[in-house]
Amino acid sequence: MYARELHNYLYYKYGETCHPGDKTQEAFIALWENCKNVVYSKARAFLYKVANNNVLNDIKHHKVVLRYRSEKPADITREDPEFLMQKEQYFKKYQQTLGKLTEEQRVAFLLNKVEGKKHEEIAEILGVTRKVVEYRIYSAFAVLKEELENFRIK
Structure with a gap:
């Protein structure tokens, strides 16, 4: 379960x-x-x-x-080197930006956006109120949007 x-x-x-x-x-x-x-x-x-x-x-x-x-690491690939470089740079920037988030923001954000859990479920898992979860998610989203170009989530 x-x-x-x-x-x-x-x-x-x-x-x-x-x-x-x-x-x-x-x-x-x-x-x-x-x-x-x-x-x-x-x-x-x-x-x-x-x-x-x-x-x-x-x-x-x-x-x-x-x-x-x-x-x-031994990474050998047949993709375009320029694309790989851009992808790697964006991923590093994304990881750095996630690193700037507090642990609470990052966990709430990923549980909501990646896992698709609702705010109530996240609140139950983390042992906080729904409003706290909403604040953490929206503040994390604001930081990511500010730091990353073309950052969008469905």
Whole structure:
């Protein structure tokens, strides 16, 4: 019931590099192992907390690994180099702009625009009021629109 929602939350908050599918599965394993200690009404919160902590632990580990090796991506493609350069530049600018948003704005914005969740659903997930969610989404949209050229969302 919560697997897809938890996966998407981790993906929006940390990105694909944190392996949200694996972290979701690990959270459910932890829930299974601690099912006697977790009250049913608190199961969702337990899953989110365990998954979030697992991701944070991996990020710390990844920082240590990066100190000792450098990554060299091997991207070979047959697309027009100019298009690839423009695409890469726009994507970097988009990522930087998302980075300028507060965590609350970014999570609410992505849950609404990418996942298609309604404001009430987001408010329930994040534990805030609907008005707070609306403010976060619209303020995030304003920042993105201001920073990025030709930024439009359906």
